[in-house]
Amino acid sequence: MGCKSSEKPKPKHKKGLWSPEEDQRLRNYVLKHGHPCWSSVPINAGLQRNGKSCRLRWINYLRPGLKRGTFTMQEEETILTLHRMLGNKWSQIALHLPGRTDNEIKNYWHSHLKKKVAKLEEMEAHTKPEYTTTSTSENMDSSPSSNNPTILIPSFESLHQMGKSSTDTDHSISQVFGLPQEGHKSSLPKLLFAEWLSLEDVNGGGFASSGEQVVIRDGFNQQNSSFVQDSFMHGYLLNDGGFGGEFHDGINNDYIDEMLSGPRFKFEDQISGIGFADSVSGDDLCSDLNMKNHVMYI
DNA sequence: AAATGTCGCAACCGCTCTTAC
DNA sequence: AGTAAGAGCGGTTGCGACATT
Numbered sequence: 142m143g144c145k146s147s148e149k150p151k152p153k154h155k156k157g158l159w160s161p162e163e164d165q166r167l168r169n170y171v172l173k174h175g176h177p178c179w180s181s182v183p184i185n186a187g188l189q190r191n192g193k194s195c196r197l198r199w200i201n202y203l204r205p206g207l208k209r210g211t212f213t214m215q216e217e218e219t220i221l222t223l224h225r226m227l228g229n230k231w232s233q234i235a236l237h238l239p240g241r242t243d244n245e246i247k248n249y250w251h252s253h254l255k256k257k258v259a260k261l262e263e264m265e266a267h268t269k270p271e272y273t274t275t276s277t278s279e280n281m282d283s284s285p286s287s288n289n290p291t292i293l294i295p296s297f298e299s300l301h302q303m304g305k306s307s308t309d310t311d312h313s314i315s316q317v318f319g320l321p322q323e324g325h326k327s328s329l330p331k332l333l334f335a336e337w338l339s340l341e342d343v344n345g346g347g348f349a350s351s352g353e354q355v356v357i358r359d360g361f362n363q364q365n366s367s368f369v370q371d372s373f374m375h376g377y378l379l380n381d382g383g384f385g386g387e388f389h390d391g392i393n394n395d396y397i398d399e400m401l402s403g404p405r406f407k408f409e410d411q412i413s414g415i416g417f418a419d420s421v422s423g424d425d426l427c428s429d430l431n432m433k434n435h436v437m438y439i
Numbered sequence: 440a441a442a443t444g445t446c447g448c449a450a451c452c453g454c455t456c457t458t459a460c
Numbered sequence: 461a462g463t464a465a466g467a468g469c470g471g472t473t474g475c476g477a478c479a480t481t
Contacts, residue, residue, distance in 0.1 A: 252447050
């Protein structure tokens with residue numbers, strides 16, 4: 142687009158890994174001239190690559206601001222949440238993870254998260270056979286849940302049950318989520334908390350307006366249901382954005398029992414009171430997300 | 440120490456979408 | 461309006477590193 146056909150690069154393009162010299166050439170050229178037309182970049186930069194390859198290399202590895210290294214728990218749960226909502230829309234998911242590329246996220250999904258999700262679902266199936274979810278790995282690949290009116294998530298009670306029945310270490314929630322164990326802070330509930338978020342601005346702002354809701358399913362009766370929210374928020378806020386030390390090796394049952402015994406405070410207080418946005422630590426897992434409290438109890 | 444298996448990541452491929460002509 | 465070319469996206473592959481036998 143915007144490129145003269147006469148600028149079409151010659152064939153005979155080099156393939157494979159990029160050398161440091163090639164990287165340097167491409168970086169220097171793009172930083173100096175930009176990339177109005179990728180097909181002309183390799184020619185002008187003296188590279189024997191095609192424009193497509195140059196573009197990919199720049200986007201995924203050379204452009205400024207890229208964050209390399211291990212994904213944080215917040216990034217991971219953001220991916221999980223967005224993937225549940227969007228399916229394999231890696232580029233859209235990447236929009237909410239500054240410094241991460243779609244390719245990186247895609248690779249991370251296939252190499253890490255996919256297995257964790259599958260394992261979790263398997264665990265859920267064994268623990269609570271009646272539990273249903275729209276987010277099986279199969280249907281996530283083929284039909285993003287953005288097409289579904291309702292997003293089902295595990296209930297806190299089901300996790301409670303899983304926690305109590307997690308004598309089998311292979312099914313430990315910490316392991317499923319790859320959480321640190323033995324005295325390390327765990328962030329398991331953050332995943333669930335993140336799933337309360339609704340993305341108004343993804344897919345052109347379709348979520349809230351399309352009536353999609355996050356559902357806490359089969360977990361609590363009506364009188365407890367508001368507390369579920371509160372408890373998550375409570376734990377989230379008290380632990381600097383995570384559920385911290387009270388959760389070791391999965392879920393601390395005493396803590397859950399305590400939470401299940403009754404409400405501690407109002408959800409609304411947490412939003413308006415101590416300043417939710419200020420309380421969510423670090424990069425703010427939902428910095429790009431519009432907080433929405435679309436929770437339905439059934 | 441060598442052979443084999445597994446995993447993770449970088450990069451390519453093919454398709455669709457967008458835009459200029 | 462039709463066509464061609466470029467850009468962008470998601471799926472897949474190939475290879476190197478590491479682990480296991």
